[in-house]
Amino acid sequence: MPRPKKAPQDMVSVELTPVPLEESQRPPLIHPPQTQNNKSEFNLCPSLGTEAATRFIERILQGFVKDVDYGIIKAGMKPSLYKPGAEKVCFAFNLDPQFEKDTDTLSMMPEVKNLVAYKCTLINRLTKDRVGEGRGAAILGSKANCQDPNSTIKMAQKSAMVDAALRVFALSQRYTQDVEDMDLTGRNKTQPTMVRISPTTGEVRQESL
Numbered sequence: 001m002p003r004p005k006k007a008p009q010d011m012v013s014v015e016l017t018p019v020p021l022e023e024s025q026r027p028p029l030i031h032p033p034q035t036q037n038n039k040s041e042f043n044l045c046p047s048l049g050t051e052a053a054t055r056f057i058e059r060i061l062q063g064f065v066k067d068v069d070y071g072i073i074k075a076g077m078k079p080s081l082y083k084p085g086a087e088k089v090c091f092a093f094n095l096d097p098q099f100e101k102d103t104d105t106l107s108m109m110p111e112v113k114n115l116v117a118y119k120c121t122l123i124n125r126l127t128k129d130r131v132g133e134g135r136g137a138a139i140l141g142s143k144a145n146c147q148d149p150n151s152t153i154k155m156a157q158k159s160a161m162v163d164a165a166l167r168v169f170a171l172s173q174r175y176t177q178d179v180e181d182m183d184l185t186g187r188n189k190t191q192p193t194m195v196r197i198s199p200t201t202g203e204v205r206q207e208s209l
Contacts, residue, residue: 053093056092056093057089057169060088060089060092061089061174063088064085064088068082068084068085069081069082069084069085069088070082070085070175071180073179073180073182074179077176077179078174078175078176079174079175079176080175080176080177080178080179080180081162081165081166081171081175081176081177082162082180083158083161083162085165085175086161086162086164086165086166087161089165089169089171090122090161090164090165094124094125094126095122095123095124095125095131095168096122096123096124096125097120097121097122097123097161097164098120098121098122098123099118099119099120099121099157099160099161100118100119100121101117101118101119102117102118102119102135102137102160104119105117105135105137112139114139114140114141114142114152115137115138115139116137116138116139116140116152116153116155116156117135117136117137117156118135118136118137118153118156118157118159118160119133119134119135119160120133120134120135120136120157120160120161120163120164121133121164122164122165122168131168132164132167132168133164133167134159134160134161134162134163134164134165134166134167134168135159135160135163136155136156136157136158136159136160136161136162136163137156137159138152138153138155138156138159139152140152143181145181155181159177159178162177162178163177
């Protein structure tokens with residue numbers, strides 16, 4: 001005799017409850033390096049001259065990528081520190097770059113027209129303490145990457161931030177700055193032009209060579 005067919009069973013949805021991991025199964029937490037004062041190296045100000053800060057700076061510099069964080073513009077010259085490299089070392093130490101108009105520089109050069117000058121102050125994100133500062137300037141229309149107000153402002157801020165990083169982290173022995181924006185051959189890198197600044201009116205004029 002043929003066996004009777006079983007009635008089809010209805011599908012049942014099952015809700016799974018996650019089971020918490022045992023303490024031994026959990027991945028270890030990664031803590032920032034600790035100093036003798038039980039403070040994180042990420043919060044140390046390098047101007048304090050601590051050995052922990054010096055070691056941490058060395059670790060950051062070892063991770064720098066050529067042509068991204070710094071560049072060798074001309075043989076025999078110190079490498080030029082780029083904006084990404086300055087940002088990496090500042091942010092690793094929880095320093096917030098804050099920009100303001102550099103009135104001192106502008107007042108010293110009233111004859112220079114279209115001058116944009118900024119002061120970059122590095123502020124500790126945790127303590128809100130002022131750690132150090134740098135200054136930078138650019139002239140609207142003076143070179144290929146300063147042909148409009150927005151790019152000129154960015155160039156001035158970039159110079160100020162790199163200057164602040166070189167000062168605060170004592171990197172001037174290894175790096176210089178803004179060499180990539182200089183004319184080292186006597187001719188503009190992107191256009192065969194030169195810039196003349198009138199000594200009387202301060203007017204900036206770009207002329208073809």
